[in-house]
Amino acid sequence: MTKAVRITVDGASLLAQEGQSLTAALMMAGVSAIRKSPTGEARGALCAMGSCHECRATVDGVRGVRTCLVPVKEGLRVEREMKLPRLPLESSPGGEGGDAPQIIETGLAVIGAGPAGLAAACVAAELGMKVVIIDESMGPGGRIWSHRHDPPLAARSWLERAREAGVLKLQGYSVFSGQAGVLDVARVTDGKRVRIQCQSMVVATGARERFLPFPGWTLPGVVGAGALQSLIKGGLNIAGRRVLVAGTGPLLLAVARLAKESGAEVILAEQSSLVDRSRLAIPLLLSPSRWKPARQLLKALGGIERYSSSWVTEARGGPALKEVVLRTPAGDRVLEVDGLAIGYGLIPETRIAAGLGCEVETTGTVRVDSLQQTSVPGIFCAGEPTGIAGCEAAIDEGMVAGIAAAGKTPKASLLARVRRHRFWGQALEDAHPLREELGKLARDSEILCRCEDVTVGEVSEISSIREARLIHRVGMGPCQGRVCESAAHCQSLSGSDTIRPPWTVVPGENQDMSSAL
Amino acid sequence: MDRHHVIIIGAGIVGVSCAHQLIQRGSRVTLIEAGPGPGVQGATAAGMGHIVVNDGEPEILKLCLRGREMWRQLLDENVGDRGYWNTGTLWLAEDEEQMHGLEGARDRLHSAGVDSHTVQASELFDLEPALNRDLAGGLRIPHDGVVYAPKVTARLLSQTTEVESRFGTRVTRVGDGLVTLEDGTEMKADAVVIASGISLLDNLAGEEDSPWKQNLKILPREGHLAITARGTGILRHHVVEAGYQKGAHGVVEEAVACAILPRPTDQLCLGSSRRPGRAGAVDPGVLKKVIDRCERFVPGVRRLPILRSWTGARAATMDGKPLIGPVPGWNRTWLVGGFEGLGITQAPAAAELLAQRIHAETCTLDAGPWDPGRMPALSAGGRSD
Numbered sequence: 001m002t003k004a005v006r007i008t009v010d011g012a013s014l015l016a017q018e019g020q021s022l023t024a025a026l027m028m029a030g031v032s033a034i035r036k037s038p039t040g041e042a043r044g045a046l047c048a049m050g051s052c053h054e055c056r057a058t059v060d061g062v063r064g065v066r067t068c069l070v071p072v073k074e075g076l077r078v079e080r081e082m083k084l085p086r087l088p089l090e091s092s093p094g095g096e097g098g099d100a101p102q103i104i105e106t107g108l109a110v111i112g113a114g115p116a117g118l119a120a121a122c123v124a125a126e127l128g129m130k131v132v133i134i135d136e137s138m139g140p141g142g143r144i145w146s147h148r149h150d151p152p153l154a155a156r157s158w159l160e161r162a163r164e165a166g167v168l169k170l171q172g173y174s175v176f177s178g179q180a181g182v183l184d185v186a187r188v189t190d191g192k193r194v195r196i197q198c199q200s201m202v203v204a205t206g207a208r209e210r211f212l213p214f215p216g217w218t219l220p221g222v223v224g225a226g227a228l229q230s231l232i233k234g235g236l237n238i239a240g241r242r243v244l245v246a247g248t249g250p251l252l253l254a255v256a257r258l259a260k261e262s263g264a265e266v267i268l269a270e271q272s273s274l275v276d277r278s279r280l281a282i283p284l285l286l287s288p289s290r291w292k293p294a295r296q297l298l299k300a301l302g303g304i305e306r307y308s309s310s311w312v313t314e315a316r317g318g319p320a321l322k323e324v325v326l327r328t329p330a331g332d333r334v335l336e337v338d339g340l341a342i343g344y345g346l347i348p349e350t351r352i353a354a355g356l357g358c359e360v361e362t363t364g365t366v367r368v369d370s371l372q373q374t375s376v377p378g379i380f381c382a383g384e385p386t387g388i389a390g391c392e393a394a395i396d397e398g399m400v401a402g403i404a405a406a407g408k409t410p411k412a413s414l415l416a417r418v419r420r421h422r423f424w425g426q427a428l429e430d431a432h433p434l435r436e437e438l439g440k441l442a443r444d445s446e447i448l449c450r451c452e453d454v455t456v457g458e459v460s461e462i463s464s465i466r467e468a469r470l471i472h473r474v475g476m477g478p479c480q481g482r483v484c485e486s487a488a489h490c491q492s493l494s495g496s497d498t499i500r501p502p503w504t505v506v507p508g509e510n511q512d513m514s515s516a517l
Numbered sequence: 518m519d520r521h522h523v524i525i526i527g528a529g530i531v532g533v534s535c536a537h538q539l540i541q542r543g544s545r546v547t548l549i550e551a552g553p554g555p556g557v558q559g560a561t562a563a564g565m566g567h568i569v570v571n572d573g574e575p576e577i578l579k580l581c582l583r584g585r586e587m588w589r590q591l592l593d594e595n596v597g598d599r600g601y602w603n604t605g606t607l608w609l610a611e612d613e614e615q616m617h618g619l620e621g622a623r624d625r626l627h628s629a630g631v632d633s634h635t636v637q638a639s640e641l642f643d644l645e646p647a648l649n650r651d652l653a654g655g656l657r658i659p660h661d662g663v664v665y666a667p668k669v670t671a672r673l674l675s676q677t678t679e680v681e682s683r684f685g686t687r688v689t690r691v692g693d694g695l696v697t698l699e700d701g702t703e704m705k706a707d708a709v710v711i712a713s714g715i716s717l718l719d720n721l722a723g724e725e726d727s728p729w730k731q732n733l734k735i736l737p738r739e740g741h742l743a744i745t746a747r748g749t750g751i752l753r754h755h756v757v758e759a760g761y762q763k764g765a766h767g768v769v770e771e772a773v774a775c776a777i778l779p780r781p782t783d784q785l786c787l788g789s790s791r792r793p794g795r796a797g798a799v800d801p802g803v804l805k806k807v808i809d810r811c812e813r814f815v816p817g818v819r820r821l822p823i824l825r826s827w828t829g830a831r832a833a834t835m836d837g838k839p840l841i842g843p844v845p846g847w848n849r850t851w852l853v854g855g856f857e858g859l860g861i862t863q864a865p866a867a868a869e870l871l872a873q874r875i876h877a878e879t880c881t882l883d884a885g886p887w888d889p890g891r892m893p894a895l896s897a898g899g900r901s902d
Binding site: 038063064177184191462463464466467470471476477478480494495500501502505506507508509510511 | 552553554556557558562667668671684746747748749782798799801804818819820821822823824825826827
């Protein structure tokens, strides 16, 4: 059972559930505007998985905490628009060297506790390796298996195996720097540093959602499709609310299903056409393991309002979302909604791999060989960073990586499965091509970079990422470009950005000083 | 007769400043830049952007002062995007000895006509409450400032009409009044200005063993910087430890000194480090030393979230002075570079001086100290082409 606890937001007390995600708790209390942008716009959670930093606030005196990654507990203090408190006037303990980080020595370090990471960690540990798994969310399982109480059936055996094999979990820690053999990680809530020294690594950092700017996309209440999934699992109650789930890809179906089962009135809009999606028929026929889940999914979605070849052209409201304009083959429809969950597919999250020096293909995936070995010896990569192919692929690739990291040879049948998954991933992508109109939705006055409030118009005449970054400040905020770089306006620019530490923005060190004041 | 034509190589803050000065003098300017746009490569892109009047050699001081004066005329603090901010510099002394040094600096600055005043320890905290309480005092130079160099460079170029800019264009060879591009194109001009930062001397024609080449060197010196998240602007001044000068003048060894620059965006830029070499990957160990050193002067800096870190390289010369003048023995190719950490401050003054020399005008500043022909071994054997 969940326990009701009290937290304070800007000094006001409110009730929340223990273990609920702090973002979900804030939204439940009607606080969907969590921060103000540099130009003073209200902003709320977008990705709900730690990428966009739109939900950041000062939590228990620590600045810049991503509230979507913080579990609620009694007495939590949240301050939104807080001025920096007076800093202590003496150097922090440890003098110039600071507090030495805690050091953990291990054989294998796995980054990410989703299906790929858990599978890699389990098999490597069962083969005798000492394994540490690092994950920045509230609990293990990654986005697909995230849960507050009972883990989903598919996750249970892996979680059990990890426990039995003695896998050490660093839950709620972000990897922000490192190289082959060393990872520096920081606790999400207070920046506490831990250094991990290891012989090998598996990078299993999953994917993030692709966001495309459109008029009104910065309104609080407009969240990612996967974000809605995470928020519901994190304790957001949407019963009785009217929610539009829009964008593209199979994730929309899972989100719509969860929203429906959570009591919401769901409308589903997919931008790809039926013709596009029919390309999936043959790959699906060839993939018997996917028949049952697909049938169940379609059954669960029965009765909801659905649109195909339809996409959101505008979200309206202020400060919160009120209505959405949906372009359908039958014309524009204005839908009154309480929430919009919108995502245009997934992007491999390759930043940590790139930061470690692993080669990333021009297609945006980490280059691996058949044993999931990257271009850096001793660093393996598994799951979505090597190409979006879903949960089953992630598990199998994770197993291959774990076995290879332990110095063993995976069975041929396992390797063959991995190859088939790649085929399935490609088929999914081909069945959901993004239509060109989506790249032109945002007018010149629309925000492109949400961190720095850079508009589309400001970058209309430049040709390179360097100019966008250095002169116009696109991607120079805490999301480091994770949100805006997938926009058509950025995709058309030449060059790329180098990945430098911190790979993820984390709270500063030695935060315990503030709580002592 | 055709209009006087100048080719400038490098669209950093120095090259663009040169274009600005030369256009004003009636030259036709072609600007060639390997990068995709103005101000996004090299030290212009990587530097902190401080405009400081340094208490170094009197000649260097003059160049800084003239540069600062020109920036202050050129830039308006109240212009919308705040590419410029009059922060002032606050040099910080850790002990009495350093404070004594700052007093000496103050006297020298005064005699050069630079407004500056020492700040006693007790007054330091009224000025900057975030500073450590155990500091011995400081020296405040109120008219120093900060520019955000990429933006200022881009803006200056957009305001300089008639420049023919060629971005994404690489130069492979430079002779006397001659430029060869990557695609083999040969260009001739009345003057060629090389303003390509640490690559200043890379493409000069001539035998490698000629004595002037042996003695004219650009020594790249890498630095590490980091920037904090918005909402952390706890300083008003650019604060620099007095020991910075020491680190800035050593050429060989690694040096770390506290230099914190507030940005108009309510962020802090944290520096600084120096070590020989071009800008490489961020070394987390060096970055940590930089932040720890900043913590010494502004306690709590370590607790601020860092958004990004990066490296850059300063172009130093053998004698610590920039090169502004013709390639030794040549008539039509000019060098402007080697500013170490003072390129942004000195850019307009150096550009003015160079433009004055190219157009054979009376120079505002003495040109002698910066002439590339000053290097000792050069006087022995010049060259003629």
